Amino acid sequence: MKGYNGLYLMGNYPGAELFVETALYGLKHFDFLEIGIPFTDPVADGPVIERAAHELIEKGFRMDDLLRSVRRIRDGAPAGKKLLFMTYANIVHSRGAAPFASLCRKAGVSGVILPDVPFEESAPFRRAFRPEGVDLISFITPENTEEQIRKIATAASGFLYCISIRGITGNALSLDAQTQKKIALARSHSRVPVVLGFGIRDRATAATALKHADGFIMGTAVIEALNRKKLPGVRSLLRSLEETA
Amino acid sequence: MKPLPDNKGYFGPYGGRFIPETLINALLELERAYTAFRKSPEMKRELDNLLKNYAGRPTPLYHARRLSSSLGAEIFLKREDLLHTGAHKLNNTLGQILLARFMGKKRIIAETGAGQHGVATATVCALMGLKCLIYMGSLDVKRQAPNVKRMMLLGAEVVPVETGGKTLKDAMNEALRDWVKNIRSTHYLIGTAAGPHPFPRIVRDFQTVIGREARAQMKRLLGEDPDFALACVGGGSNAIGLFHAYAGRSRTRLIGVEAGGRSHRPGDHSASISLGRPGILHGTRSYLLQDDEGQVLPVHSVSAGLDYPGVGPEHSYLKDEGLAEYVTCSDREALEACLALARHEGIVPALESSHALGYVMAKRARFKNQKVLINLSGRGDKDLGIILEETEI
Numbered sequence A: 001m002k003g004y005n006g007l008y009l010m011g012n013y014p015g016a017e018l019f020v021e022t023a024l025y026g027l028k029h030f031d032f033l034e035i036g037i038p039f040t041d042p043v044a045d046g047p048v049i050e051r052a053a054h055e056l057i058e059k060g061f062r063m064d065d066l067l068r069s070v071r072r073i074r075d076g077a078p079a080g081k082k083l084l085f086m087t088y089a090n091i092v093h094s095r096g097a098a099p100f101a102s103l104c105r106k107a108g109v110s111g112v113i114l115p116d117v118p119f120e121e122s123a124p125f126r127r128a129f130r131p132e133g134v135d136l137i138s139f140i141t142p143e144n145t146e147e148q149i150r151k152i153a154t155a156a157s158g159f160l161y162c163i164s165i166r167g168i169t170g171n172a173l174s175l176d177a178q179t180q181k182k183i184a185l186a187r188s189h190s191r192v193p194v195v196l197g198f199g200i201r202d203r204a205t206a207a208t209a210l211k212h213a214d215g216f217i218m219g220t221a222v223i224e225a226l227n228r229k230k231l232p233g234v235r236s237l238l239r240s241l242e243e244t245a
Numbered sequence B: 001m002k003p004l005p006d007n008k009g010y011f012g013p014y015g016g017r018f019i020p021e022t023l024i025n026a027l028l029e030l031e032r033a034y035t036a037f038r039k040s041p042e043m044k045r046e047l048d049n050l051l052k053n054y055a056g057r058p059t060p061l062y063h064a065r066r067l068s069s070s071l072g073a074e075i076f077l078k079r080e081d082l083l084h085t086g087a088h089k090l091n092n093t094l095g096q097i098l099l100a101r102f103m104g105k106k107r108i109i110a111e112t113g114a115g116q117h118g119v120a121t122a123t124v125c126a127l128m129g130l131k132c133l134i135y136m137g138s139l140d141v142k143r144q145a146p147n148v149k150r151m152m153l154l155g156a157e158v159v160p161v162e163t164g165g166k167t168l169k170d171a172m173n174e175a176l177r178d179w180v181k182n183i184r185s186t187h188y189l190i191g192t193a194a195g196p197h198p199f200p201r202i203v204r205d206f207q208t209v210i211g212r213e214a215r216a217q218m219k220r221l222l223g224e225d226p227d228f229a230l231a232c233v234g235g236g237s238n239a240i241g242l243f244h245a246y247a248g249r250s251r252t253r254l255i256g257v258e259a260g261g262r263s264h265r266p267g268d269h270s271a272s273i274s275l276g277r278p279g280i281l282h283g284t285r286s287y288l289l290q291d292d293e294g295q296v297l298p299v300h301s302v303s304a305g306l307d308y309p310g311v312g313p314e315h316s317y318l319k320d321e322g323l324a325e326y327v328t329c330s331d332r333e334a335l336e337a338c339l340a341l342a343r344h345e346g347i348v349p350a351l352e353s354s355h356a357l358g359y360v361m362a363k364r365a366r367f368k369n370q371k372v373l374i375n376l377s378g379r380g381d382k383d384l385g386i387i388l389e390e391t392e393i
Helices: A018-030 A047-058 A063-076 A089-095 A097-107 A123-132 A144-154 A176-187 A203-211 A222-243 B019-039 B041-055 B065-071 B088-104 B116-129 B138-143 B144-152 B166-181 B199-223 B235-241 B313-320 B330-344 B350-364 B381-390
Strands: A006-010 A032-036 A083-085 A111-113 A139-140 A160-161 A194-197 A215-218 B016-020 B061-063 B074-079 B107-112 B133-137 B157-161 B186-188 B228-235 B251-263 B277-281 B283-288 B325-330 B369-377
Touching: A006 A018, A006 A047, A018 A032, A018 A063, A018 A222, A032 A047, A032 A063, A047 A222, A063 A083, A063 A097, A089 A097, A089 B277, A097 A111, A097 A123, A097 B144, A097 B313, A139 A144, A144 A176, A160 A176, A160 B313, A176 A194, A176 B283, A203 A215, A203 A222, A203 B313, A215 A222, A215 B074, B016 B277, B016 B313, B019 B041, B019 B088, B019 B166, B019 B199, B041 B088, B061 B199, B065 B074, B065 B330, B074 B199, B088 B116, B088 B186, B088 B199, B107 B116, B107 B166, B116 B133, B116 B144, B133 B138, B133 B166, B138 B144, B138 B157, B144 B157, B144 B381, B157 B166, B166 B186, B199 B235, B199 B313, B199 B369, B228 B235, B228 B350, B235 B251, B235 B313, B251 B330, B251 B350, B313 B325, B325 B330, B325 B350, B330 B350, B330 B381, B350 B369, B350 B381
Parallel strands: A006 A032, A006 A215, A032 A083, A083 A111, A139 A160, A160 A194, A194 A215, B074 B369, B107 B133, B107 B186, B133 B157, B228 B251, B228 B369, B251 B325
Antiparallel strands: B016 B283, B061 B074, B277 B283
């Protein structure tokens, strides 16, 4: 697939085996894997990902179990593929940002995505992550001003996560002219790829994303395919992307 | 003392703006609008007029003589239960609805637990002719049915939230998601002194009328400040409204009473400060009930309005600075206090407010011959079903 693209999976969902298997299959197609650590109150996520998180927590999710799966993915994935964690501020805060970063490094996780940490609250996290070589991924959104986009894009490391819509995961994609302009501005200031997320669910939306950004992230649609038809569902979804992109 | 919060929205290490990047500019816009709003003499006149002639301020300060003599302490009640709609919540919703109109917002959303903030929001939306949508956990919809009917009567749409524990926390998650989607048209009218900056400050400012009035009324009555001032703490809006008049400015000892629930085991209470540790939820860093990996714990309280795992960031600051003390009162003690106030004074308090009195009754030796001010933040009509179920009447 062309572009710099990411696959989102909820860590150890629906179970550890299927998670690892899907991740390894996905990394044949995708450049990076975003591993969701479930949180009780995922305010940036829609019902599909929230339900998956609650199901895992009810079954007694523990970070150590997830780390075992992450190591298996690390060992089995082709070289050069990146692993990232996606979770909420309190999961990192609870352990302490520095210990969390050290845990990431040891597990071979190169970046962390925290949708409830906006750029202006990000400094303490960045400071704690840097010595471990772990990136805190920044967001830009259609609501940001051009000045904010310049500032955020210039400081971005890992990649820059461009939220395509005003909304939460699982909502429909729509890129108005103004948003397209903002993505272009971000690309001109960023040293790292600008990757579009939220609303990418099939070949058409993936193609739209690749027209405007350096890549895309797919999440909710993958979890839905996994829920419906397990790994074969994900396989046919990813194969259909390959045909276009 | 420097005025808090600072310009980043922090009370010491607590507070901040932990929300999706999409919301940052809406919060900055709100902050700018609020600064202009505060400086506007017309807005101040309009709010003062509504507080007086619509809401019924000032609320009385009442010396509860029969209860006092039965407890061996002098008990004074700040009667926020007599405010229009039956609780202190209206102080904040009147202020914020004027602010929303000032910003040109057409649609109002809010979360509610016990339904008091929902009713107060539906009320001011009716008053201003604005569209109103209230998120409420489906468990609370069942527990607080009369308030749901009141909101609908006032023209609001009530959306039951089915996720998580189906209470206040989950309603707040849903309201935040709505706000991210409808940020241009919508004002999120947060009901407690929590959430991302500038909400803790805005809600506090609109609630400080409680403490300003109460302190002046106590001085007129006694010629001095009380020995103690108590309020119940869920998110903490009525307590911060009362405490602000005293904290760091008076010898009065401030006590916030959290919901001790059935026991101090995880899941059995809502005592965020007494039994939690600092964390990040709903936009703010503050004390939080969470497990060892940072998952937010389920909470319980007999009163739906205290049923929240977090607390406003300024309370965390007051606690760490030793400016206020935070304690717990159990479900049982709160119910006993509710009954005692009904039988001694003919006042049926909300189960939330009953926690403040419940602590004084449970620890009566500590308050012997002391002058004790209690914020009676709401009336108990909405709780009749639960009170009858839980007591032998």
